[in-house]
Amino acid sequence: MxxxxxxxxxxxxxxxxxxxxxxxxxxxxxxxxxxxxxxxxxxxxxEGKDALITELYRELEGKLLAYLQEGYSAADPTRERFLHVGAAVLRYFIASPLHFLYMEQYMNSPFGIALKRDRLLGQSDEGDLFFKSIFEEGMAQKVLKELPIFVHFALTFGPLIVLIRDHILGLISLDDARIMQITEASWDGVKR
Amino acid sequence: MxxxxxxxxxxxxxxxxxxxxxxxxxxxxxxxxxxxxxxxxxxxxxEGKDALITELYRELEGKLLAYLQEGYSAADPTRERFLHVGAAVLRYFIASPLHFLYMEQYMNSPFGIALKRDRLLGQSDEGDLFFKSIFEEGMAQKVLKELPIFVHFALTFGPLIVLIRDHILGLISLDDARIMQITEASWDGVKR
DNA sequence: CGCGACAGAATGAACGTTCGTTCTCGTATA
DNA sequence: TATACGAGAACGAACGTTCATTCTGTCGCG
The missing domain is CATH 1.10.10.60 (Homeodomain-like)
Structure with missing residues (x-):
């Protein structure tokens, strides 16, 4: 121990x-x-600084994915699942600002770029599948715009990332009501 | 010379x-x-490396703003102006990937954080005003959702940033048709 | 007593910046 | 026109600092 x-x-x-x-x-x-x-x-x-950095990222990512699964039901309608995940991402990072700052830095570094490339070219892991299913089923049911998955990704998470950073830097303040507004606005962006 | x-x-x-x-x-x-x-x-x-980095950023920002003004008319309807700026941002950075990579790094560094803080707390400069007017007039005319300016910013530029990076990293490919789709989807996010 | 875990000093590479020297070129002089 | 000069521009080796990593001696436990 x-x-x-x-x-x-x-x-x-x-x-x-x-x-x-x-x-x-x-x-x-x-x-x-x-x-x-x-x-x-x-x-x-x-093994060295690089290994420490990477192992720490993997751990944080695991915690985030675990949190997103809480209260998530694959049986819910697309819209409910979308709103659940969007709001959960916002809440998680607002509660754990250090996790956000770390993961964002990792993603904007050579480490993250290599990781992203691997995931897009190789087969995606559980985390990717988790999100992908929402968009794919949404399109199949004609409730989402017919767009490539990566555009749905960007429309959904792009705004969240910007707002979380601004919140953490103290430039703005996100409360529960605002989190709902934001998540619904980003739904309007992807829905048909 | x-x-x-x-x-x-x-x-x-x-x-x-x-x-x-x-x-x-x-x-x-x-x-x-x-x-x-x-x-x-x-x-x-x-004066030193820091000064070089900052002066270079200012120059690139100036070039971007100049490009966005091309063909922009303050008299156009909100929707036209929004689509013009969104598509122009995408086109500019796709044509000048180095500018994007540099500006993004600057913004994600202590330099950029300090700059952003200054602009949000102090009076905004021409660049900010340029964007702000679209959102403010759009809300006044009831064509945009009633949201704080910073949320409109995030909904508009968040997706663009993510997609431009993916395009530049070679993970995806954005052509003209896709640029229109994306800009219009992000309009759906902010419009009433 | 022996061995593994540990702290912290030692090491060498890499960095931003400085500084003594060299080069360039326009001007003054005859 | 030819020559000498000087001032500013440019160079790049050298410096001091900082860092990741390795080495070495010590301590505690079985």
Whole structure:
């Protein structure tokens, strides 16, 4: 159990520092300090900085997907499922701003670009399938516009990403009512 | 005129290297090499790396705004103006992918966050006013949803940003027909 | 006593920036 | 026109700093 303890402390420290100061503003020595371990200890748990960064991303992504599944029923109508997922994304990241800042940085870095490329070219994993099914069934039932999946993705998540960032930076404030407005407006963008 | 030559060579080199490899993947020595000047020469034209980065951003932003104004008429109906600007943004960045990659990186860095904060808190400059007027007049005429300006911003530009990046990374391909579809879908998101 | 886990000092590479030197070219002089 | 000069422009080696990673000695537990 000791192993797990230190490992988690390191990841927690890395999350906070990288989310707030970026990959290049979070030296290994600083992460070690914040985690309460020696600099060399990190290398007992992770192969190097890159491995630490990637493993942390995978963990955060897992947590997000788990949250999105809560209260989600594949039997619901397309519109309900869309609104559920959209609002859940907003709520999750507003509650966990560090997760958002970290995941966004990862996605905008060479790491994320490689990951995205892999997923688009190779077979998609569970996370992608989860979203894809909403759009595909929606189009089959003629309630969604006939558009490529990636356009639906962009119309749905593009606005959310911008708004979450602005909220986290303190430029604006999103409450529950506004979350509903936003999710419904983005539904208007994809619906027929 | 010689002065201008070197200065522009430096900016061109910085644009290419930073757009492709990021701020931290483009050392001053590499920028100097690509520009065909000595490393020290850069410091005759720019106070330091930060100043170079910021001045380059300002220049690119100016070019984008100039392009958006082409063929734009404040007298047109809200819908026409919206579609004009949306399609123009897509076309501009597809034609100038380096500009997009650079501006996006800048916006996702401490530089851009500070800039955004300044603009939201201080008085907005011409660029902001240009967009704002479309949304404000649209709401006054009851053709747009009654939403805060920043939500309109996000609904409009959020999808475009995601799609432009995917296009530039070669994950998807946007032709003229698709550009129209996308712009109109994003109009559906903001219209009443 | 022995061994694995650990902290922190040591290492070497890479970076932004500085600075002494060299080059360029317009002007003054005869 | 030919020559000498000087000032500003340019170069690139060198510096100090910062970083990821490795090395080394120590401590605690069985």
């Amino acid at each position: 000791k192993n797990t303890d230190k490992r988690e402390e390191i990841m927690r420290a890395a999350l906070e520092l990288i989310a707030e100061h970026g990959f290049h503003g979070a030296p290994m020595a600083m992460i070690a300090d914040k985690a309460g371990v020696g600099a060399g200890t990190i290398y007992r748990y992770f | 010689k002065n201008t030559d070197k200065r522009e060579e430096i900016m061109r080199a910085a644009l290419e290297l930073i757009a492709e490899h990021g701020f931290h993947g483009a050392p001053m020595a590499m920028i100097a090499d690509k520009a065909g000047v000595g490393a020290g020469t850069i410091y005759r034209y720019f």
